[in-house]
Amino acid sequence: MTTLRQSIQSSRTRPDALPASVPFASTGHPGSLLGISDLSLDQITGTLTRASLLESEDPLARAHRLAKRRIALLFYESSTRTRTSFELAAKSLGCDTTLVSSLSSSIEKGETLKDTGLTLRALGAEAIILRHPNSGAPWLLEQSTGLPVLNAGDGMHEHPSQALLDLRTILACLGLGAETAIAANTLAGVTVTITGDILHSRVARSNMLLLPRLGARVQLCGPPALLPDLAAQAGPGITIERDFDHALAQSHIVMMLRIQAERLAGLQLDLDEYRQRYQLTVERLAAHPSVAHVLHPGPIIRGLELTAEVADGPQSRILDQVRNGVAIRMALVERALTATRSGATQ
Amino acid sequence: MNDHAGNASPENARPANERAANTPGTPPITLIRGGRLVDPAAGIDEKRDLLLRDGRVAEVAPRIHLSPADAAHTQILDATGLVVAPGLIDIHVHLREPGQTHKETIATGTAAAAAGGFTAVAAMPNTVPTNDTPEITRWMQSPDRNPSARVFPIAAATRALRGEQINDFAALKAAGAVAVTDDGHPILRDNIMREVLAAATRHGLPVIQHAEDTRLTEGASMNAGPVAFRLGLRGMPPEAEYGLVERDIRLVAELARDSKSARPHLHVAHTSTAQAVAAVHQARRNGLHVTCEVAPHHFLLTEHHVGCYNTHAKMNPPLRSEADRDAMIQGILDGVVDAIATDHAPHAAHEKEVEFERAPNGITGLETALGLSLHWLHGEWRLPLSRVLSLLSAQPAALLGFKGRGTLSVGSFADVIVFDPDAEWTWLAAHSRSRSRNSPFDGWTMRGRIRHTLSEGRLVHSA
Numbered sequence: 086m087t088t089l090r091q092s093i094q095s096s097r098t099r100p101d102a103l104p105a106s107v108p109f110a111s112t113g114h115p116g117s118l119l120g121i122s123d124l125s126l127d128q129i130t131g132t133l134t135r136a137s138l139l140e141s142e143d144p145l146a147r148a149h150r151l152a153k154r155r156i157a158l159l160f161y162e163s164s165t166r167t168r169t170s171f172e173l174a175a176k177s178l179g180c181d182t183t184l185v186s187s188l189s190s191s192i193e194k195g196e197t198l199k200d201t202g203l204t205l206r207a208l209g210a211e212a213i214i215l216r217h218p219n220s221g222a223p224w225l226l227e228q229s230t231g232l233p234v235l236n237a238g239d240g241m242h243e244h245p246s247q248a249l250l251d252l253r254t255i256l257a258c259l260g261l262g263a264e265t266a267i268a269a270n271t272l273a274g275v276t277v278t279i280t281g282d283i284l285h286s287r288v289a290r291s292n293m294l295l296l297p298r299l300g301a302r303v304q305l306c307g308p309p310a311l312l313p314d315l316a317a318q319a320g321p322g323i324t325i326e327r328d329f330d331h332a333l334a335q336s337h338i339v340m341m342l343r344i345q346a347e348r349l350a351g352l353q354l355d356l357d358e359y360r361q362r363y364q365l366t367v368e369r370l371a372a373h374p375s376v377a378h379v380l381h382p383g384p385i386i387r388g389l390e391l392t393a394e395v396a397d398g399p400q401s402r403i404l405d406q407v408r409n410g411v412a413i414r415m416a417l418v419e420r421a422l423t424a425t426r427s428g429a430t431q
Numbered sequence: 432m433n434d435h436a437g438n439a440s441p442e443n444a445r446p447a448n449e450r451a452a453n454t455p456g457t458p459p460i461t462l463i464r465g466g467r468l469v470d471p472a473a474g475i476d477e478k479r480d481l482l483l484r485d486g487r488v489a490e491v492a493p494r495i496h497l498s499p500a501d502a503a504h505t506q507i508l509d510a511t512g513l514v515v516a517p518g519l520i521d522i523h524v525h526l527r528e529p530g531q532t533h534k535e536t537i538a539t540g541t542a543a544a545a546a547g548g549f550t551a552v553a554a555m556p557n558t559v560p561t562n563d564t565p566e567i568t569r570w571m572q573s574p575d576r577n578p579s580a581r582v583f584p585i586a587a588a589t590r591a592l593r594g595e596q597i598n599d600f601a602a603l604k605a606a607g608a609v610a611v612t613d614d615g616h617p618i619l620r621d622n623i624m625r626e627v628l629a630a631a632t633r634h635g636l637p638v639i640q641h642a643e644d645t646r647l648t649e650g651a652s653m654n655a656g657p658v659a660f661r662l663g664l665r666g667m668p669p670e671a672e673y674g675l676v677e678r679d680i681r682l683v684a685e686l687a688r689d690s691k692s693a694r695p696h697l698h699v700a701h702t703s704t705a706q707a708v709a710a711v712h713q714a715r716r717n718g719l720h721v722t723c724e725v726a727p728h729h730f731l732l733t734e735h736h737v738g739c740y741n742t743h744a745k746m747n748p749p750l751r752s753e754a755d756r757d758a759m760i761q762g763i764l765d766g767v768v769d770a771i772a773t774d775h776a777p778h779a780a781h782e783k784e785v786e787f788e789r790a791p792n793g794i795t796g797l798e799t800a801l802g803l804s805l806h807w808l809h810g811e812w813r814l815p816l817s818r819v820l821s822l823l824s825a826q827p828a829a830l831l832g833f834k835g836r837g838t839l840s841v842g843s844f845a846d847v848i849v850f851d852p853d854a855e856w857t858w859l860a861a862h863s864r865s866r867s868r869n870s871p872f873d874g875w876t877m878r879g880r881i882r883h884t885l886s887e888g889r890l891v892h893s894a
Contacts, residue, residue, distance in 0.1 A: 199784055219786035220663035221740030229784070240788070242663030287663060318657040350650055350665070 116233030116424035121245040130267040140412040152179035157210035161187040174414035199229040212421040233421040248291035250409040258378040273300035280306040281342030288382040297322025306332040333373035340380040365391040466510025471821035472838035483845035486888040518550025518846030520827040523772035530559025535777040537576035543865040545579040545892040547798040550846035556587040563587035565606035579891040592616040600634040612639035637696040647671040654734040654749040673706035699723040703748035705758030724772040730759040742783045742790035743871040770827040777867030802877025845888035854880035
């Protein structure tokens with residue numbers, strides 16, 4: 086009997102050297118942002134710098150930058166912050182924008198994502214901002230249209246523009262100016278705890294993949310049903326701490342997440358118990374003075390994952406996040422329409 | 432390993448099978464000369480000539496001399512430097528007909544089979560309508576379907592695959608069904624599975640189970656694990672497979688214990704988890720008749736091949752972890768795995784060009800199984816050629832009781848392949864004979880090139 090080990094040793098090629106065949110792989114439009122790992126630290130620095138520049142620019146001058154360029158917002162899920170901030174960002178740069186939502190469009194009649202994308206392209210869209218309930222949908226749209234695609238949230242997968250605006254918020258919280266060049270040690274010594282429904286959260290995934298690249302420690306906190314152990318394997322620098330108070334004791338920044346009722350898929354939760362264990366209250370914040378800043382990607386459910394007092398309290402950065410969204414998304418829209426194959430932007 | 436090694440007498444074929452898969456224009460005699468004949472069931476791996484007459488193997492000898500009378504109308508194939516072997520047998524294919532002819536037809540699916548070296552395929556019943564009647568079972572075997580390989584229907588175990596009302600196994604068997612299964616709708620209820628096993632045993636039919644506890648896989652589209660978490664996809668846990676395999680083995684053991692005469696045959700389709708293979712191994716050690724097959728994608732690919740949501744890496748059971756993939760290779764090398772089967776599952780391009788979670792499961796496999804098996808199992812992992820061929824012919828034939836197939840002993844059906852064992856080539860999905868192109872192996876290097884495929888004496892493919 087041959088063991089696999091012997092057989093592998095005697096072979097020219099190990100099984101893990103099997104070719105990875107991914108014919109559906111992204112054609113990789115340089116203006117696209119599909120996942121946060123698409124961006125190098127230099128590109129992130131560039132995006133943050135650009136966001137600050139555009140934010141402070143005279144609005145009339147800014148509106149000439151991309152005057153009459155066409156951006157389509159394709160939203161298969163409801164959204165307030167992301168949609169509005171992308172739209173305002175594009176309009177600030179002078180773009181014409183159009184919104185297609187799954188209700189009130191031919192999507193209701195069964196049109197596929199590919200055909201909807203081709204239709205938008207034929208109508209002159211030069212980039213598409215996509216929110217979609219299925220993980221990976223932005224790859225399909227990019228592949229089908231060849232256009233730059235900005236992922237505005239895909240299923241349970243990623244929400245990269247949210248991670249960038251969260252990063253901008255965190256850097257401001259820590260007094261690191263927008264001019265800071267991002268490096269692998271920029272957030273060294275900083276612990277960020279993400280608490281709540283990690284399993285269903287694209288915001289959590291993008292943040293847990295981004296922040297450790299800057300040296301931060303990311304702690305995930307939540308019950309096993311919403312935070313499987315294997316989440317810690319998503320990337321380096323990620324740990325799990327089930328006890329919220331222990332987690333807070335070690336944290337500088339805490340990011341609270343909403344329980345995504347629309348994705349629970351039959352999962353039953355005891356909400357009273359959840360509140361008791363994981364709700365962020367003024368008492369908990371007071372008990373853990375290391376936690377200086379509270380973030381939440383929204384929408385917030387007051388009285389569930391955090392109390393109204395915390396949401397409105399002095400440590401809350403929730404509305405700063407929203408404001409940062411417009412600046413970051415201006416930079417991303419500009420990048421989408423100006424990036425070239427050679428890799429140069431702007 | 433090979434129940435019918437050396438089987439020399441042609442079995443009385445069922446009426447539907449009596450007509451050759453092939454009809455007009457068949458030269459009555461074919462001589463395949465000068466090849467290396469590898470017939471694992473007969474224990475032959477030597478230079479031999481092979482004479483085929485009237486759809487059967489007429490003679491196997493070091494040197495065959497034709498009589499002057501025969502010589503005039505004999506087709507001679509020069510196999511110098513080539514391997515001559517029994518036609519391959521795939522016991523798990525989806526031919527989509529009746530019903531979904533935009534994906535595949537029996538004609539196109541068996542043309543792909545012939546191109547890949549397969550001369551017999553067992554067709555799953557998830558057609559539209561479901562193959563749960565003798566009429567459909569017979570219809571699928573009709574020469575009117577224009578097949579290039581013999582089609583053996585596997586009938587539905589229960590009405591419309593609903594897992595409620597058991598079909599008439601006697602009538603289905605009489606019509607040509609070689610096994611029963613509910614295919615992608617696994618039988619979860621213990622009492623129904625017990626009844627299916629008992630009834631199938633009474634009629635000498637294997638029960639094939641697609642082992643998936645669907646209560647654990649709702650909404651899932653790939654293997655559960657860190658990759659699924661990273662991609663934001665719901666995962667199918669390995670226990671959904673091996674849990675049902677263990678349940679089925681328990682039912683088989685109970686049936687065998689309760690009745691001394693009953694010897695149920697459970698066949699586990701497309702095993703993909705280490706624990707499922709281990710459970711089959713243990714069941715066999717316990718004297719039970721439990722068999723399993725592995726698909727090439729499960730011994731070559733892992734969940735990492737999903738990559739950027741590649742729908743050509745979406746199938747059920749899903750691509751698993753590296754440890755599971757290695758266990759499939761080990762199971763093959765150790766002889767625990769009884770057959771390589773492709774789970775050939777064609778889908779139209781537009782059906783796969785959708786969001787990963789919405790894409791249908793499955794990939795094509797008939798044209799790549801031999802090339803991948805020779806490249807990896809034989810070329811890289813040093814499984815002897817005769818064992819690779821056995822897993823693709825003699826063993827699957829024995830598993831489903833295909834008499835006179837999977838061997839080239841005298842009297843067997845003239846199902847033969849002639850291939851260049853060392854040729855390396857690149858498979859392109861665009862050149863497929865299948866109606867569909869959904870393969871993750873597009874552009875992969877294959878080893879072993881089919882030169883001729885003969886189905887019951889008829890040359891159905893040459894390249």
